[in-house]
Amino acid sequence: MEDQRExxxxxxxxxxxxNEEIQSFIYSLKQMLxxxxxxxxxxxxxxxxxxxxxxxxxxxxxxxxxxxxxxDRASRAYELQNQLAACTRALESSEELLExxxxxxQATDREDFPQAAKQIKDGVTMAPAFRLSxxxxxxxxxxxxMVDFAQERRMLQxxxxxxxxxxxxxxxxxxxVADNCVTLVWRMPDEDNKIDHYVLEYRRTNFEGPPRLKExxxxxxxEGIQQTEYTLTGLKFDMKYMNFRVKACNKxxxxxxxxxxxxxxxxxxxxxxxxxxxxxxxxxxxxxxxDAMGGKVQDIKAREKDGKGRxxxxxxxxxxxxxxxxxxxxxxxxxxxxxxxxxxxLGDTLIDGGEHYWEVRYEPDSKAFGLGVAYxxxxxxxxxxxxxxxxxxxxxxxxxxxxxxxxxxxNSYCTPSRPSSRSRCCQLSR
Numbered sequence: 001m002e003d004q005r006e007x008x009x010x011x012x013x014x015x016x017x018x019n020e021e022i023q024s025f026i027y028s029l030k031q032m033l034x035x036x037x038x039x040x041x042x043x044x045x046x047x048x049x050x051x052x053x054x055x056x057x058x059x060x061x062x063x064x065x066x067x068x069x070x071x072d073r074a075s076r077a078y079e080l081q082n083q084l085a086a087c088t089r090a091l092e093s094s095e096e097l098l099e100x101x102x103x104x105x106q107a108t109d110r111e112d113f114p115q116a117a118k119q120i121k122d123g124v125t126m127a128p129a130f131r132l133s134x135x136x137x138x139x140x141x142x143x144x145x146m147v148d149f150a151q152e153r154r155m156l157q158x159x160x161x162x163x164x165x166x167x168x169x170x171x172x173x174x175x176x177v178a179d180n181c182v183t184l185v186w187r188m189p190d191e192d193n194k195i196d197h198y199v200l201e202y203r204r205t206n207f208e209g210p211p212r213l214k215e216x217x218x219x220x221x222x223e224g225i226q227q228t229e230y231t232l233t234g235l236k237f238d239m240k241y242m243n244f245r246v247k248a249c250n251k252x253x254x255x256x257x258x259x260x261x262x263x264x265x266x267x268x269x270x271x272x273x274x275x276x277x278x279x280x281x282x283x284x285x286x287x288x289x290x291d292a293m294g295g296k297v298q299d300i301k302a303r304e305k306d307g308k309g310r311x312x313x314x315x316x317x318x319x320x321x322x323x324x325x326x327x328x329x330x331x332x333x334x335x336x337x338x339x340x341x342x343x344x345x346l347g348d349t350l351i352d353g354g355e356h357y358w359e360v361r362y363e364p365d366s367k368a369f370g371l372g373v374a375y376x377x378x379x380x381x382x383x384x385x386x387x388x389x390x391x392x393x394x395x396x397x398x399x400x401x402x403x404x405x406x407x408x409x410x411n412s413y414c415t416p417s418r419p420s421s422r423s424r425c426c427q428l429s430r
Contacts, residue, residue: 046252069145076138083137090128097123165248165255166190168198168228172261180236182263185229186246194250198225201257202232205242219243240264268356270347277345278338288345340381346374362395370394 097120104116124130166189174185184200200222222230243260274283282291338344351373360371370384372392378384385392 065145065147069142072142072145076140079138080136080140086128087132090132094127094129097127162194162250162252163192164253165192165195165250167256168246168248168258170244170246170258170261174229175261175263177263177265180265181231181233182235182241182244182265183229183231184244184246184263186258187228188248192248192250195248196250197223198228198230199223199247199249199254200225200230200244201246202241202244205240205262235265268349268351268358270349270358273346273348276337278343281343281345283345290343336380338380342379342381342383344384366395366397368394368396 100123101120104113104120107113168186169189170184170186176183176185186198188195201219203217203219205217222232240262241264242262244263245257245260247257248255271285272283272288277283277288278294280291280294282289282294362369370392372385372390374384374390378387378389382389384390385394
């Protein structure tokens with residue numbers, strides 16, 4: 001009976017969850033119906049506005065072309081009318097001379113005939129008719145003002161809705177995370193010459209705050225990107241970002257976002273291996289402090305263990321302990337602690353290659369410390385950064401000066417950070 005009740009409770013819970021999902025989906029569908037109406041009205045209004053703008057542009061072009069025809073017609077008519085008036089005057093003058101010459105020719109018995117004939121000859125020589133050009137100054141052909149709308153008509157007939165850009169594809173192989181910068185590279189799946197710009201969005205995942213608010217972290221938006229890549233600068237070590245996504249936009253509409261990708265600026269994470277440290281160093285997993293009595297304490301413990309009144313070998317010192325779980329057995333296997341003036345402790349992880357970043361916090365009143373990397377050949381008596389087997393940044397607050405030692409190890413970096421209540425000193429083996 002109780003089993004049946006429990007099964008029925010599970011069924012009720014399942015049905016209640018399903019009902020909530022259906023109700024949520026119904027609400028979503030109703031909202032989509034409202035959005036369809038609103039969005040349809042918007043795009044219809046936009047389309048009418050675009051066509052009205054096109055009509056206005058065509059009307060302006062038409063008025064301009066008509067004005068050109070009117071101006072050309074007026075100019076040609078003016079030239080032809082002037083030439084017509086000049087020819088008319090020349091013709092009238094020539095007709096008068098012709099009539100006078102005929103009359104003089106008929107009066108052969110007149111005594112003043114020679115004088116009259118000479119006057120007619122001089123009049124003909126100066127007549128306007130003989131100074132006229134009998135060629136029209138302008139043409140009556142207006143074909144130079146004809147237009148051919150065949151190409152424009154084909155373009156208008158091919159006019160359709162602007163296609164929505166495809167979603168870009170982020171190219172992780174070409175993207176780069178280095179030097180606290182993320183360079184994101186993307187490409188379009190298909191060639192699209194109508195793309196105007198791109199929009200990049202990103203948001204953090206390891207932000208401070210309650211875990212329940214993680215999904216509510218707002219998007220950071222970068223607009224107006226003209227190229228198919230963008231470099232985000234000013235990041236910090238060990239900073240994770242999620243949902244890098246990009247969308248393409250043309251003059252009218254934006255496309256869908258690309259598939260999101262997750263990128264981060266990785267830090268080199270390690271702990272300190274107390275079994276390698278000088279006896280005057282007090283070492284925790286993530287911190288190291290100077291302990292002037294450390295060596296003497298170890299000597300006392302060693303004498304108590306031996307019971308012979310002599311100092312035990314550092315190899316047999318009970319402080320050597322078990323190596324860190326992260327420690328690779330191929331690192332300093334069988335090596336003794338650092339001793340003499342080599343106040344050094346190793347990290348528990350080897351660096352085989354690549355670029356690595358780590359952070360150091362130190363106490364404001366720390367007198368001196370060094371941080372760096374070393375090859376496996378570093379001897380237990382050698383001081384960090386003093387030989388070719390290691391490289392370090394050495395801070396000496398006694399002299400109020402700091403300088404890096406020589407012989408850098410390749411592709412490794414270290415960055416001092418803000419002070420804190422504890423000091424940290426480390427050396428990484430290679």
